[in-house]
Structures are given as C-alpha cells and as structure tokens.
Amino acid sequence: MSDELNSLRTGGEAAVAKLFAQYAERLERLVEFRLDARLRSRVDPSDVLQEAYIEIARRIRDYLARPEVSFFVWIRQITLQTLIGVQRRHFGQKRDLKQEVVFPNTGSDATSFSIAQAICAQQTSPSRAAMRAEEIQQLHAALAEMDETDREVLALRHFEHLGNNEVAEALGLSATAASNRYVRAMTRLAEVMQRLSP
Numbered sequence: 001m002s003d004e005l006n007s008l009r010t011g012g013e014a015a016v017a018k019l020f021a022q023y024a025e026r027l028e029r030l031v032e033f034r035l036d037a038r039l040r041s042r043v044d045p046s047d048v049l050q051e052a053y054i055e056i057a058r059r060i061r062d063y064l065a066r067p068e069v070s071f072f073v074w075i076r077q078i079t080l081q082t083l084i085g086v087q088r089r090h091f092g093q094k095r096d097l098k099q100e101v102v103f104p105n106t107g108s109d110a111t112s113f114s115i116a117q118a119i120c121a122q123q124t125s126p127s128r129a130a131m132r133a134e135e136i137q138q139l140h141a142a143l144a145e146m147d148e149t150d151r152e153v154l155a156l157r158h159f160e161h162l163g164n165n166e167v168a169e170a171l172g173l174s175a176t177a178a179s180n181r182y183v184r185a186m187t188r189l190a191e192v193m194q195r196l197s198p
Contacts, residue, residue: 004019004070004071005064005067005071007019008060008064008071009064013057016056016057016060017053017057019071019075020053020056020075023072023075023076024049026072026076026160026161027049027052027075027076027079028045028046028049029159029160029161030076030079030080030083030160031045031048031049031079031083032045033155033159033160034080034083035048035083035087036087039086039087039090042090043086043087043090047086048079048082048083048086049079051082051085051086052075052078052079052082052083055078055081055082056075056078059078069169069170070166070169072166073166073169073170076160076170077170139192139193142192142195143189143192146185146188147181147185149171149173149181150181150184150185150188151185152171153167153171153178153181153182153185154182154185154186154189156170156171157182164178164179164182165178167182
C-alpha cells in the first residue's frame with residue numbers, strides 16, 4: 001500500500017491514471033458481475049469505468065489525506081457507487097413502470113441473484129437451457145437465506161477475485177473473520193449445490 005501511496009502523492013494525475021489502468025480489468029469484472037440484468041444491453045461497463053475514473057480523479061486528494069484502505073479497495077468502492085448511480089439514473093428514466101419486466105435482482109438480495117446467474121451460466125448445454133431459469137430461482141432463494149456478509153464474501157472472492165485481505169478491507173472485517181466467513185459460506189454453497197444437483 002505504501003508504494004502506491006508514494007506514487008500517487010508524487011506522480012499526480014498520471015499516477016492515478018496508471019494505477020487505475022492496472023486495476024481496470026478487475027473493476028470491469030465488478031461492473032459486469034453486479035450490473036442489473038435489465039441494463040446489460042444499454043450500459044457498457046467501459047462507460048461506468050470512465051465515469052468512475054472521473055470521480056476518482058476528483059476525490060483523490062481526499063483519499064490521500066486519509067487513506068483508510070488500500071487504493072484498490074477505495075477505487076472499487078467508488079466504481080460500485082458509480083454503477084449504483086448509473087442504474088438509478090436508467091431506472092429513473094422509465095416511461096411506464098407497468099411495461100417494465102420485473103427481475104428479482106433488485107434490492108438487498110442482488111448479490112445472491114448475481115451469484116446464482118453466474119453459477120447457472122456455466123451450464124451451457126442445450127439440454128440444460130430449459131432448466132436454467134428454474135435453477136437460477138432455486139439457487140437465488142437458497143443463497144438469499146445465507147447471511148448477507150457471507151454472500152458478499154463469496155461474491156468478492158469468486159466473482160470479483162479479491163484476495164482475503166482485500167475482502168476484509170472492503171467489508172470492514174479482520175482477515176481472520178473474512179477467512180472464517182468464506183469457509184462458512186463455501187460450506188453452505190456446497191450444501192445448496194448438492195441439493196440442486198440432479
């Protein structure tokens with residue numbers, strides 16, 4: 001963390017751009033994983049990243065004055081906030097709510113729905129396609145029963161590919177607590193997957 005901070009403090013905007021570019025692939029994975037299904041044809045992850053970068057560049061001095069987390073965890077949080085803002089703007093522009101298709105990936109259980117979609121998307125054979133929607137719903141329901149933090153640990157570790165220390169920082173946990181929650185969540189997910197297996 002200190003090398004990045006030194007670089008940011010001495011390198012100015014060029015250092016911010018360079019570090020952001022190094023993390024862009026990970027941030028894009030975050031956006032793709034958490035983007036509401038209804039917006040996938042309308043919102044390009046690169047547009048979200050561009051908007052997030054503008055906000056990061058605007059707020060970098062505040063971060064450097066009090067860097068409470070690593071630079072990556074900080075820009076990840078801003079990217080997530082930007083994505084939420086983009087989604088709110090899009091849904092705020094709806095003309096007729098009665099004509100909108102309702103998907104279950106809104107609200108506090110969006111992570112469980114994203115995990116369910118990601119897992120079931122790996123089942124690509126045509127014979128499995130018909131069962132996929134039902135499996136997504138069943139897996140979503142089972143994941144929704146899990147503790148919210150445990151679900152988030154799964155999402156961060158497996159779908160955003162954060163390390164244990166980054167997960168701990170992002171969720172405000174100790175590294176040990178993050179590790180314990182991960183083991184618990186994986187055990188629960190294994191039980192769910194076994195129950196859903198034909």
